[in-house]
Amino acid sequence: MAELPRPELRFDGGCPDCGGRRVRMPEPPPAIPDDLDWRTRDFEGFRAMMLADLARRFPERGDWNPADLEVVLVEVLATQLDWLSDMHDRVMAEATLESARRPASVDALLRMIGFDAAEHRQLSREALYRLWRARPDLLDADRAEGPRRIRRQERAVTLEDHAATLVAHPLVEQAHAWSRWTGAWERIEVAVICWNGEPLDQPLPAVAPPELARRLSRFLDEQGAEWRPPFGEAPSVRRVLRDYLEARRLAGQEVVLRDAAAVGIVLGLRVTVADEHFRSEVEAAVRRVLGDGPAGLFHPGRLAFGEDLYASDFYQALMALAGVRDVCLTRFKRAGRRYPDESRSGRIALSGLEFPVCDGDPARPARGHLRLDLKGGLRG
Incomplete structure (x- = not known):
C-alpha cells in the first residue's frame, strides 16, 4: 500500500494567523496501454506482456537477458500472477455445480436446490465427503441426480x-x-x-x-x-x-x-378336484385366485374403468391351478334380480366408471358373492 502524503503547515505573508496546510500528492501511476490483454491467465502470457512493456518504455535497451534484475522481477511477478489466476479460477469453479470439485462445495450447492446427498445415501456428512473423495464417480452421480430431482414434474396441471x-x-x-x-x-x-x-x-x-x-x-x-x-x-x-x-x-x-362405481358380481363355480389332491388345499387356491389380493381376478387395479369382465379369464386362471381337473361356470351375473345370467355369453358388460367386485360379505350383498361347489379329490 502507498504511504499517505504528509501535510505541511505553511504561513504565507509573515502573518502568524494566516497558516495553511499543503499536501503534495504522489505522482499518478503510468497509464495502462490500450493493447493490454485482460484475458492473459498464465505465466508465459504475463511474462511476455511485461517484457513487451519494458521494451516499449526503455527502447534504448536493445537486449534483455534472463540475468537482468528487471527480467528476474518480471518472472517473479509473472509467477505470482499465475498463482493468483489459478486461485481465482478455482474459487470461481466452486461457485457452480457443474465445475465444483470440493465435496463441501458440491454438497452445499446440492442442498441449495433441495437435494440432500447425505440423506439420499443415508450417511453422515463427514462419511459422505470421505466416500466422494474415494469414489469421484459417486460424486458425479449425485451431482447429476440433484438437478434431475428438481426438474421432475410434481405439480398436477392437466x-x-x-x-x-x-x-x-x-x-x-x-x-x-x-x-x-x-x-x-x-x-x-x-x-x-x-x-x-x-x-x-x-x-x-x-x-x-x-x-x-x-x-x-x-x-x-x-x-x-x-x-x-x-x-x-x-x-x-x-x-x-x-x-x-x-x-x-x-x-x-x-x-x-x-x-368409482363398484359393480357386485355373483359367481357360481363347480370345480372338480383331481383324485390325488386334497379338496381343502384346492379350495384355498381357488378362493385366492378369485379374491381381491394382488394376484386375484377381482383385484381393484386389474381392470381399467368400464372394462368388460370375461368368463374366459376365470377358466384360464383356475385350470392353471394344480389339482383342478375341470371347471364349470354355473352363475355369472351382476348382483340384483333385474340382471340376467351371463354364464352362456361369458361376458358381463361394464361401462363408464364401473369396476367389478365380489366381496362375499353377507352384510353387503350388493357387492357380490361367490358360490363354490367342489367335487372329487381327497377329504382333509
Missing part, C-alpha cells in the same frame, strides 16, 4: 397429471379425471378405486396391513417424504388423499374426489 398423481399413491389402484363446468369455474373431478376397493369415506384400519405397509414405505422412500398416514387416528381414505393432493394441485384449482 387431467392426466391429476390421475397419475393419485395412482402413484399406494392407497389408490385406479383413477380417472375429468373437467366439469360449475357455472362459475372449471372443477376437476377424479374417480378413485382405493387399494381394497372400499369407498373413499371408509376409515383406514388402526394398523396397516403388511402389503400396504410395504407399499407405503417404498413410496415414501422414493418421494423423500416424512409424512405417514395417521392409522392410529383412523382417518378416511378421502382425508389422506386430499392432504396428499393439496400439495400438488394448482393454486385456485378445485379438485373433488369421487368414488
Whole structure:
C-alpha cells in the first residue's frame, strides 16, 4: 500500500494567523496501454506482456537477458500472477455445480436446490465427503441426480397429471379425471378405486396391513417424504388423499374426489378336484385366485374403468391351478334380480366408471358373492 502524503503547515505573508496546510500528492501511476490483454491467465502470457512493456518504455535497451534484475522481477511477478489466476479460477469453479470439485462445495450447492446427498445415501456428512473423495464417480452421480430431482414434474396441471398423481399413491389402484363446468369455474373431478376397493369415506384400519405397509414405505422412500398416514387416528381414505393432493394441485384449482362405481358380481363355480389332491388345499387356491389380493381376478387395479369382465379369464386362471381337473361356470351375473345370467355369453358388460367386485360379505350383498361347489379329490 502507498504511504499517505504528509501535510505541511505553511504561513504565507509573515502573518502568524494566516497558516495553511499543503499536501503534495504522489505522482499518478503510468497509464495502462490500450493493447493490454485482460484475458492473459498464465505465466508465459504475463511474462511476455511485461517484457513487451519494458521494451516499449526503455527502447534504448536493445537486449534483455534472463540475468537482468528487471527480467528476474518480471518472472517473479509473472509467477505470482499465475498463482493468483489459478486461485481465482478455482474459487470461481466452486461457485457452480457443474465445475465444483470440493465435496463441501458440491454438497452445499446440492442442498441449495433441495437435494440432500447425505440423506439420499443415508450417511453422515463427514462419511459422505470421505466416500466422494474415494469414489469421484459417486460424486458425479449425485451431482447429476440433484438437478434431475428438481426438474421432475410434481405439480398436477392437466387431467392426466391429476390421475397419475393419485395412482402413484399406494392407497389408490385406479383413477380417472375429468373437467366439469360449475357455472362459475372449471372443477376437476377424479374417480378413485382405493387399494381394497372400499369407498373413499371408509376409515383406514388402526394398523396397516403388511402389503400396504410395504407399499407405503417404498413410496415414501422414493418421494423423500416424512409424512405417514395417521392409522392410529383412523382417518378416511378421502382425508389422506386430499392432504396428499393439496400439495400438488394448482393454486385456485378445485379438485373433488369421487368414488368409482363398484359393480357386485355373483359367481357360481363347480370345480372338480383331481383324485390325488386334497379338496381343502384346492379350495384355498381357488378362493385366492378369485379374491381381491394382488394376484386375484377381482383385484381393484386389474381392470381399467368400464372394462368388460370375461368368463374366459376365470377358466384360464383356475385350470392353471394344480389339482383342478375341470371347471364349470354355473352363475355369472351382476348382483340384483333385474340382471340376467351371463354364464352362456361369458361376458358381463361394464361401462363408464364401473369396476367389478365380489366381496362375499353377507352384510353387503350388493357387492357380490361367490358360490363354490367342489367335487372329487381327497377329504382333509
